[in-house]
Amino acid sequence: MLRNRRIESHPILHFQRGKEVTIFFEGTPIKAFEGESLAAALYASGIDVFRWTPKLGRPRGPFCMVGKCGSCMVEVNGVAVRSCITPVREGMNIRRLRGLPTLPKNLDRMIEKENSDNPFEEVKTDVLIVGGGPAGMAASEVLASNGMNVFLVDDQIRLGGQLIKQTHIFFGSQELFAGKRGFRIAEEYEAKLRSLKNLHILLQTTAIGVFKEGVLLLNKGKGLIIKPKYVVLSAGAFENYLLFENNDLPGVMGAGGAQTLMNLYGVLPGREVVVVGSGNVGLIITYQLLQAGAKVKAIVEAAPRIGGWFVHAAKVRRYGVPILLRHTVIAAEGKDRVRAAIISEVDERWEPVKGTEKRIECDTILLAVGLTPNTELVRQFGVKTVYVPELGGLVPVRNKYLETNIPNVFVAGDVAGVEEATTAFIEGWIAAYSILIKEKGPQSQYVKKRNEYIRMLDEYRSSPVSARVRSGLRHVEVGGS
Amino acid sequence: MDNPDASTDSEVKVTGVLNPDKLKELGYIPSKQRLLKGPVAIFECVEPIPCNVCVFSCPFKAVVMDKITDMPKVDFNKCTGCGLCVAQCPGQAIFIVDYSPKGETGVLTLQYDLTQPPDKGEEVILLDRKGEELGKGRVLKVYKHKRSEAFVVTIEVSKEFLMNARAIKVRR
Numbered sequence: 001m002l003r004n005r006r007i008e009s010h011p012i013l014h015f016q017r018g019k020e021v022t023i024f025f026e027g028t029p030i031k032a033f034e035g036e037s038l039a040a041a042l043y044a045s046g047i048d049v050f051r052w053t054p055k056l057g058r059p060r061g062p063f064c065m066v067g068k069c070g071s072c073m074v075e076v077n078g079v080a081v082r083s084c085i086t087p088v089r090e091g092m093n094i095r096r097l098r099g100l101p102t103l104p105k106n107l108d109r110m111i112e113k114e115n116s117d118n119p120f121e122e123v124k125t126d127v128l129i130v131g132g133g134p135a136g137m138a139a140s141e142v143l144a145s146n147g148m149n150v151f152l153v154d155d156q157i158r159l160g161g162q163l164i165k166q167t168h169i170f171f172g173s174q175e176l177f178a179g180k181r182g183f184r185i186a187e188e189y190e191a192k193l194r195s196l197k198n199l200h201i202l203l204q205t206t207a208i209g210v211f212k213e214g215v216l217l218l219n220k221g222k223g224l225i226i227k228p229k230y231v232v233l234s235a236g237a238f239e240n241y242l243l244f245e246n247n248d249l250p251g252v253m254g255a256g257g258a259q260t261l262m263n264l265y266g267v268l269p270g271r272e273v274v275v276v277g278s279g280n281v282g283l284i285i286t287y288q289l290l291q292a293g294a295k296v297k298a299i300v301e302a303a304p305r306i307g308g309w310f311v312h313a314a315k316v317r318r319y320g321v322p323i324l325l326r327h328t329v330i331a332a333e334g335k336d337r338v339r340a341a342i343i344s345e346v347d348e349r350w351e352p353v354k355g356t357e358k359r360i361e362c363d364t365i366l367l368a369v370g371l372t373p374n375t376e377l378v379r380q381f382g383v384k385t386v387y388v389p390e391l392g393g394l395v396p397v398r399n400k401y402l403e404t405n406i407p408n409v410f411v412a413g414d415v416a417g418v419e420e421a422t423t424a425f426i427e428g429w430i431a432a433y434s435i436l437i438k439e440k441g442p443q444s445q446y447v448k449k450r451n452e453y454i455r456m457l458d459e460y461r462s463s464p465v466s467a468r469v470r471s472g473l474r475h476v477e478v479g480g481s
Numbered sequence: 482m483d484n485p486d487a488s489t490d491s492e493v494k495v496t497g498v499l500n501p502d503k504l505k506e507l508g509y510i511p512s513k514q515r516l517l518k519g520p521v522a523i524f525e526c527v528e529p530i531p532c533n534v535c536v537f538s539c540p541f542k543a544v545v546m547d548k549i550t551d552m553p554k555v556d557f558n559k560c561t562g563c564g565l566c567v568a569q570c571p572g573q574a575i576f577i578v579d580y581s582p583k584g585e586t587g588v589l590t591l592q593y594d595l596t597q598p599p600d601k602g603e604e605v606i607l608l609d610r611k612g613e614e615l616g617k618g619r620v621l622k623v624y625k626h627k628r629s630e631a632f633v634v635t636i637e638v639s640k641e642f643l644m645n646a647r648a649i650k651v652r653r
Contacts, residue, residue, distance in 0.1 A: 171530060171572070290595055309572070314610065317612060318609075318648035319608070321612070325495065465528065
């Protein structure tokens with residue numbers, strides 16, 4: 001069962017693995033590296049099945065790799081955890097989860113606290129930013145370097161959101177970041193943030209919910225009530241699923257999940273892959289798989305045309321990857337792991353056409369079929385949301401300064417409508433300058449900067465490739481105070 | 482204006498493969514005279530995406546755009562074929578072709594980051610826009626660009642492949 005899935009040679013990335021540690025998978029010692037997630041370490045050792053579902057006992061493996069889906073849940077020293085957002089520690093004892101987990105034994109620590117008068121530490125701050133991807137990082141930088149006290153929280157092990165997994169050279173304006181690779185942009189921006197004294201970065205921290213007393217944060221199991229004057233919600237988006245037979249089989253993974261394994265931890269998601277979806281995400285992950293040494297058997301796309309940019313499609317076509325338009329995946333085959341994808345043509349109504357089924361042998365099916373904004377916290381704040389398919393689902397209504405109907409609550413990045421990293425950065429800056437203007441008055445340097453970024457954003461979105469986003473924004477952007 | 486097809490060639494969005502005739506239409510092919518003079522950039526950027534990396538990367542101001550969502554306009558008289566745009570193009574959509582050497586072989590420069598780069602003198606397989614093998618070329622020069630961290634590979638190839646070889650396969 002055990003084999004090594006670690007990538008040893010990569011043209012762009014040099015995986016700096018931490019100190020070697022040993023963890024125990026149902027008694028078997030496994031090599032892992034400090035700084036990596038438990039899911040990555042297990043997957044790297046060839047483990048496909050992480051748990052079995054309670055009712056039907058179906059096997060499950062990693063899917064999203066960012067703590068959103070629960071598919072990779074295992075027991076560590078008797079406590080159920082999402083292994084993709086749990087860092088490895090020397091000597092961990094891991095068991096696959098069979099059915100429902102048992103209550104963690106350390107729960108009594110929190111219950112005890114309930115009896116005291118002041119159960120959680122309370123902190124006042126100027127700004128709370130939830131989500132440390134491009135939008136959250138951008139807002140943090142502007143606010144903290146202009147004298148505001150800022151808490152930036154993120155539930156991941158590392159800062160940077162999706163940016164840290166992007167190995168491609170960025171498009172956009174050279175005045176910003178274009179011409180550099182995504183993960184470098186994240187590295188450089190993080191270094192900038194780490195030098196800001198009044199910015200407090202809390203990783204592995206979940207914003208649990210909004211209460212009368214403030215926003216409850218759970219930082220590595222420790223509660224913290226935060227009372228901000230302003231809030232920027234920049235929690236990003238999560239990957240969409242696709243309905244087909246056996247779509248829960250280990251080896252069916254989100255494209256972003258595969259990126260995490262491959263580009264963050266240097267673990268190959270699969271050797272032979274079928275990618276579903278020809279948007280930019282599907283095209284980019286295909287090229288990245290080729291870089292990591294995998295073979296992409298096909299990209300299947302239900303629409304009659306390629307969804308992403310031509311340049312991304314050209315890059316994979318030059319290496320012979322077929323893009324099968326008007327095709328979809330109708331089933332996955334395999335017992336504990338994908339062995340093949342069954343694809344079929346679709347008709348005008350996107351229904352599979354009987355008799356056109358083809359079997360493609362593969363060990364991995366990656367879904368790149370869109371993203372949905374993470375609006376749970378947005379809605380808890382009382383922010384009005386509307387359903388806009390062009391922007392990925394429920395999205396917050398806001399003005400052009402990115403303030404919502406709840407005064408002092410701002411949104412930025414994919415949570416406000418699925419787009420891409422450059423526009424997320426710009427939205428983060430716009431939200432930050434809007435907060436500075438509210439707090440310190442309309443000082444000309446702030447107003448000037450904000451107008452500059454609004455103009456830049458408009459220009460970015462003026463391309464025909466952004467037509468959908470533009471049409472979606474008409475439903476959510478109101479007024480502007 | 483909001484029709485995504487309005488200024489996007491629909492054929493390339495079906496095949497993912499560019500027909501070289503399209504390049505001529507878009508003014509991306511220099512005159513025969515210019516081609517014979519020495520190295521020059523061929524842009525295969527056919528969609529108005531928001532990107533202006535080539536404009537900023539050109540030290541000779543040979544590439545211009547009014548807006549970031551314009552397609553690049555190339556002045557082949559200013560272009561020296563230096564390849565700095567090749568090194569930084571996020572779309573790997575720029576190639577330098579050189580028809581000036583006497584004889585059957587010319588010189589092709591492209592961006593490469595699929596595997597570890599080939600060595601100088603190494604033989605590589607030339608691939609066309611569909612990934613089909615055209616023939617072989619010999620690597621004359623390889624360097625890594627600092628900002629983009631991409632490799633720029635210059636290859637000696639038969640002149641008949643200069644307009645069709647658009648990727649290389651490195652045998653390792």
